[in-house]
Amino acid sequence: MTTNIQDSPRTALSNPPVQPGQSNLGQPAVRRSSAGGPVAEQPTPLTEVAKLIDVSKCIGCKACQSACIEWNDTHPEIETNVGVYENPHDLTPEMFTLMRFAEYDNPDNGNFEWLIRKDGCMHCEEPGCLKACPAPGAIVQYTNGIVDFIHENCIGCGYCVSGCPFDIPRISQKTHVAYKCTLCSDRVAVGQGPACAKACPTHAIVFGTKEDMKIHAAARIEDLKSRGYENAGLYDPPGVGGTHVMYVLHHADKPGIYNDLPEDPQISPVVEGWKGPTKTVGLAAIGLAAVGSVVMGLFSRSAVADEDEHQAQEMVDRAAAGLPVDPIPGREQV
Amino acid sequence: MARRVYSEPGDRIVSTAPVAVNRYRGWTRLNHWITAASLILLALSGFALFHPSLYWLTGLFGGGQTTRWIHPFIGIVLVASFVLLFLQLVKYNIMRREDLVWARRFRDVVSGHEDRLPELGKYNLGQKFIFWGMFWLILVLIVTGIMVWEQYFGGLVTIPTRRVAILVHSISAVLILLVFIIHVFAAIWTRGTLSAMTTGNVSGGWAWRHHRKWLRELAGRQKVDPAE
Numbered sequence: 001m002t003t004n005i006q007d008s009p010r011t012a013l014s015n016p017p018v019q020p021g022q023s024n025l026g027q028p029a030v031r032r033s034s035a036g037g038p039v040a041e042q043p044t045p046l047t048e049v050a051k052l053i054d055v056s057k058c059i060g061c062k063a064c065q066s067a068c069i070e071w072n073d074t075h076p077e078i079e080t081n082v083g084v085y086e087n088p089h090d091l092t093p094e095m096f097t098l099m100r101f102a103e104y105d106n107p108d109n110g111n112f113e114w115l116i117r118k119d120g121c122m123h124c125e126e127p128g129c130l131k132a133c134p135a136p137g138a139i140v141q142y143t144n145g146i147v148d149f150i151h152e153n154c155i156g157c158g159y160c161v162s163g164c165p166f167d168i169p170r171i172s173q174k175t176h177v178a179y180k181c182t183l184c185s186d187r188v189a190v191g192q193g194p195a196c197a198k199a200c201p202t203h204a205i206v207f208g209t210k211e212d213m214k215i216h217a218a219a220r221i222e223d224l225k226s227r228g229y230e231n232a233g234l235y236d237p238p239g240v241g242g243t244h245v246m247y248v249l250h251h252a253d254k255p256g257i258y259n260d261l262p263e264d265p266q267i268s269p270v271v272e273g274w275k276g277p278t279k280t281v282g283l284a285a286i287g288l289a290a291v292g293s294v295v296m297g298l299f300s301r302s303a304v305a306d307e308d309e310h311q312a313q314e315m316v317d318r319a320a321a322g323l324p325v326d327p328i329p330g331r332e333q334v
Numbered sequence: 335m336a337r338r339v340y341s342e343p344g345d346r347i348v349s350t351a352p353v354a355v356n357r358y359r360g361w362t363r364l365n366h367w368i369t370a371a372s373l374i375l376l377a378l379s380g381f382a383l384f385h386p387s388l389y390w391l392t393g394l395f396g397g398g399q400t401t402r403w404i405h406p407f408i409g410i411v412l413v414a415s416f417v418l419l420f421l422q423l424v425k426y427n428i429m430r431r432e433d434l435v436w437a438r439r440f441r442d443v444v445s446g447h448e449d450r451l452p453e454l455g456k457y458n459l460g461q462k463f464i465f466w467g468m469f470w471l472i473l474v475l476i477v478t479g480i481m482v483w484e485q486y487f488g489g490l491v492t493i494p495t496r497r498v499a500i501l502v503h504s505i506s507a508v509l510i511l512l513v514f515i516i517h518v519f520a521a522i523w524t525r526g527t528l529s530a531m532t533t534g535n536v537s538g539g540w541a542w543r544h545h546r547k548w549l550r551e552l553a554g555r556q557k558v559d560p561a562e
Contacts, residue, residue, distance in 0.1 A: 157484060158488065283385050290515055293516075296523070301523055305539070306539070311539070312542035313351075325553050327547075
């Protein structure tokens with residue numbers, strides 16, 4: 001028997017349903033689609049979800065990476081150890097999430113801190129990738145906030161790479177389509193939490209409704225503050241309308257120290273200009289020029305007169321006869 | 335025989351009754367049409383990725399993936415063929431003093447009073463504008479195009495640079511299409527011009543009217559029978 005998955009995102013902590021379920025994501029839940037792709041007329045109303053990553057609890061074990069590889073059945077290349085902890089060295093088309101390690105010399109208290117951040121798609125409320133994408137329906141956003149790449153519509157142009165404020169999407173040289181974290185949309189659709197959250201041994205990664213995650217984060221921040229991290233806070237950047245992956249940072253005033261987490265991420269004004277005025281004004285200009293020239297061409301022309309032919313004939317004949325063909329005085333040069 | 339200043343090697347009077355003048359040799363015409371075809375294909379494939387309402391144009395190329403793949407290669411073909419056109423014609427497209435007068439009296443050009451203008455060589459200022467407009471825009475398009483050519487040059491420039499490159503690429507593409515529209519319009523509006531790029535010849539009257547210095551030089555270079 002199948003269970004109808006209610007609109008109740010479960011945290012990775014609670015026991016998810018084990019019965020086969022009906023997916024609640026898919027076309028009926030699409031509220032936004034790239035390049036004017038199809039959106040549901042009345043999208044299924046779902047509660048906004050979020051993944052919360054508490055970097056203060058992370059021990060850098062990379063269980064989340066392993067779980068991600070396993071669930072998504074990707075095969076990251078085995079690389080060479082160059083003396084850093086990151087493995088692989090960057091996000092790749094086969095590695096959707098990556099532990100980034102930073103060694104931070106805290107100038108305020110002289111402490112040496114090891115900052116570990118799980119990098120990956122932030123699932124922006126206002127996704128730059130979706131804005132930049134030229135292929136209809138290749139990037140969608142569901143009503144629960146998850147931003148998903150629909151690979152069969154992707155053309156591999158890399159515009160999403162330019163659009164993303166977090167440097168997340170990667171284009172595969174094998175399949176020529178873009179990849180990134182899906183927030184395990186295929187698991188969330190049937191009431192499961194993301195694989196990384198499921199695997200995290202310290203519960204540094206938790207998943208649930210965005211409201212619940214904010215409440216959970218507030219308690220964590222209070223705890224951190226009581227332990228001396230007075231700048232502890234939630235990273236839910238308003239420049240992109242908030243995100244569906246949030247961080248609890250012990251130094252929320254300095255996100256940059258966590259391997260260049262952007263201070264105030266937003267869709268670049270260059271991308272906005274490209275996808276805004278350039279697109280519409282450019283097309284209008286070309287359209288007007290084309291129509292204008294056709295209209296002008298219908299009403300006017302420059303034609304060669306018989307007199308011109310006659311003059312040319314005379315000049316050529318004179319020259320052929322060895323006579324001079326000097327220009328009309330005053331018109332030769334200016 | 336008079337030295338050539340205004341005419342290319344190959345430009346010559348091919349018949350005297352009536353006068354017909356060869357303006358472009360066969361391979362120049364072929365090369366021009368390769369450039370033209372490439373530009374049209376680039377415009378169609380570029381338009382498809384430029385505005386969602388034109389995404390259907392990807393169907394002409396066999397889908398979005400193929401369009402994305404083929405567009406830069408057509409760009410390479412265009413650059414290769416345009417470089418040849420450029421090298422061949424740059425000498426005749428240098429600005430001259432008479433071009434300034436032509437610009438000042440542009441109204442006479444439009445109203446058909448070219449007799450009030452100085453005599454011109456192979457190209458007038460309008461044609462030179464097309465030439466240099468194409469040159470600079472193609473240069474910008476190929477440079478920015480390579481910067482955003484994900485498949486082979488994905489890591490060439492940083493993401494912020496790539497954003498600027500793609501914006502500049504789009505704007506330049508719009509501008510080059512405007513130049514292209516002016517080019518096609520002028521070639522049709524000025525009757526008698528198109529044959530220069532089809533058969534290669536123009537009539538004597540056309541040359542007299544629009545490029546008299548060029549015609550004069552060619553007239554002076556005709557083979558004269560030594561017996562005369």
